[in-house]
Amino acid sequence: MKHPLRQHIEEIIELTDEEFDFVLTHFETDKKRKHQYLVQEGEVVKKEYWITKGCVKSYFLDDNGKEHILRFAMEHWWITDYESFVKQTPSNIYIDCIEDCEFLYISFENRDRLTAQMHKMERFWAKKSKLGRIALQKRILSLLKNSAKERYDLLLEQYPQLFQRVPKKLIASYLGVSRETLSRLDS
Amino acid sequence: MKHPLRQHIEEIIELTDEEFDFVLTHFETDKKRKHQYLVQEGEVVKKEYWITKGCVKSYFLDDNGKEHILRFAMEHWWITDYESFVKQTPSNIYIDCIEDCEFLYISFENRDRLTAQMHKMERFWAKKSKLGRIALQKRILSLLKNSAKERYDLLLEQYPQLFQRVPKKLIASYLGVSRETLSRLDS
Incomplete structure (x- = not known):
C-alpha cells in the first residue's frame, strides 16, 4: 500500500519510488497532545505541518483577548502560519x-x-498554494457578503466532517456569530 | 535597459537573455479603456494579466447589486480571478x-x-502565489478584527499610491465603511 503522503502528492504529480523516498527524507514526525501549540504569536515559524491524525485550529487574539478563528485543519491538510x-x-x-x-x-x-532540487515538488506546492489562495478568497467573499448563513454553508462545504469533531463554540467563533445564531443556522 | 517584466521576475529568480526571450514569447499585449472589463461574472477566465499601465479593481456584486471590492492592482501587479x-x-x-x-x-x-517546461518560472509563480496568499490572510485578519482604522492602515501600507489615484468612494467600498467614516480615518 502506498504511503498516505505519496497518495496525497500524487493527486497532483506522479512520483517514482525513488523520488518519493527522496521526498520523505526531508520530513520528520511529531506528536502533540490536545491543547498543545504548533505556533505561538511572536515566534518565527520554522515548520510546515502535514496532519496524519487529529485536528487543529489557527486563530489570533484581538486587543480584548477574544479568539478569532482563521481556519481549521485535519488529516491530510497542510498547516502553518504562511x-x-x-x-x-x-x-x-x-x-x-x-x-x-x-x-x-x-x-x-x-x-x-x-x-x-525537484521541479515536481515545486509544482506540487505551487498548486497547493494556489488552492490555499482560492480558499482564502472565498472566505473574504463570505466575510464581505456578511451573511452568517453563507459563511455557515461554505464551512460545511469545506469541512464536512468538522461539525462532528469540533465544539460548537469554535464553529461559532469561526463564523463570527453567537452560539444562539449558530443553533438557528444548524437546524 | 532591461525589460520591466524581466526586472520584475528577477526580483525572485535570475534569467539569462535566452530564457527571458523564451518567457516573453508566452505573453501577448492588450489595452483597455477606463470602465472596460477584464473579467465578468459567469465567464471562465483564460488569462492572467500583468499591468504595464493603469489601475484596476476586482469586486463582486451582492444580492442587492452592491459592489464589494476585493482588491486593487496597478503597474507591475498581477491580476486575474485565480x-x-x-x-x-x-x-x-x-x-x-x-x-x-x-x-x-x-x-x-x-x-x-x-x-x-521551466522550473525557474514555476518557482517564480510559486513565490508570487505564496505572497498573494499572505496578503489575503492579512485581509482576513483585518476583516475579523473589524476595526476600520486597521483596515485603512493596511490598505495604505499595501498600496501607498492608491490614495492619489482612486476615487474615495472606491476606497470606502474596499474598507466596507461610509464616505463619512473614511474622511475621519483620512484626517
Missing part, C-alpha cells in the same frame, strides 16, 4: 491542537532545498 | 479598469506549458 514561514518573520497568530495530533513536518530549509 | 483561472470554472467576480490600462497577459495554456 506569512511567518515564507517571510521568516515573527508570527501574529496561534495554531493549537483541538485533539491529540500526529504530524509529518518539513523545515523551512528542507522545503526550500527540496523545491529547488 | 479561482476561475486555476480551476477553469465560471467566475463569480468582476475585474474592470479604473483608468486606461495596458497589459501583458499569459493564457492558461501558455502558463501551464511554461511552468511545466
Whole structure:
C-alpha cells in the first residue's frame, strides 16, 4: 500500500519510488497532545505541518483577548502560519491542537532545498498554494457578503466532517456569530 | 535597459537573455479603456494579466447589486480571478479598469506549458502565489478584527499610491465603511 503522503502528492504529480523516498527524507514526525501549540504569536515559524491524525485550529487574539478563528485543519491538510514561514518573520497568530495530533513536518530549509532540487515538488506546492489562495478568497467573499448563513454553508462545504469533531463554540467563533445564531443556522 | 517584466521576475529568480526571450514569447499585449472589463461574472477566465499601465479593481456584486471590492492592482501587479483561472470554472467576480490600462497577459495554456517546461518560472509563480496568499490572510485578519482604522492602515501600507489615484468612494467600498467614516480615518 502506498504511503498516505505519496497518495496525497500524487493527486497532483506522479512520483517514482525513488523520488518519493527522496521526498520523505526531508520530513520528520511529531506528536502533540490536545491543547498543545504548533505556533505561538511572536515566534518565527520554522515548520510546515502535514496532519496524519487529529485536528487543529489557527486563530489570533484581538486587543480584548477574544479568539478569532482563521481556519481549521485535519488529516491530510497542510498547516502553518504562511506569512511567518515564507517571510521568516515573527508570527501574529496561534495554531493549537483541538485533539491529540500526529504530524509529518518539513523545515523551512528542507522545503526550500527540496523545491529547488525537484521541479515536481515545486509544482506540487505551487498548486497547493494556489488552492490555499482560492480558499482564502472565498472566505473574504463570505466575510464581505456578511451573511452568517453563507459563511455557515461554505464551512460545511469545506469541512464536512468538522461539525462532528469540533465544539460548537469554535464553529461559532469561526463564523463570527453567537452560539444562539449558530443553533438557528444548524437546524 | 532591461525589460520591466524581466526586472520584475528577477526580483525572485535570475534569467539569462535566452530564457527571458523564451518567457516573453508566452505573453501577448492588450489595452483597455477606463470602465472596460477584464473579467465578468459567469465567464471562465483564460488569462492572467500583468499591468504595464493603469489601475484596476476586482469586486463582486451582492444580492442587492452592491459592489464589494476585493482588491486593487496597478503597474507591475498581477491580476486575474485565480479561482476561475486555476480551476477553469465560471467566475463569480468582476475585474474592470479604473483608468486606461495596458497589459501583458499569459493564457492558461501558455502558463501551464511554461511552468511545466521551466522550473525557474514555476518557482517564480510559486513565490508570487505564496505572497498573494499572505496578503489575503492579512485581509482576513483585518476583516475579523473589524476595526476600520486597521483596515485603512493596511490598505495604505499595501498600496501607498492608491490614495492619489482612486476615487474615495472606491476606497470606502474596499474598507466596507461610509464616505463619512473614511474622511475621519483620512484626517
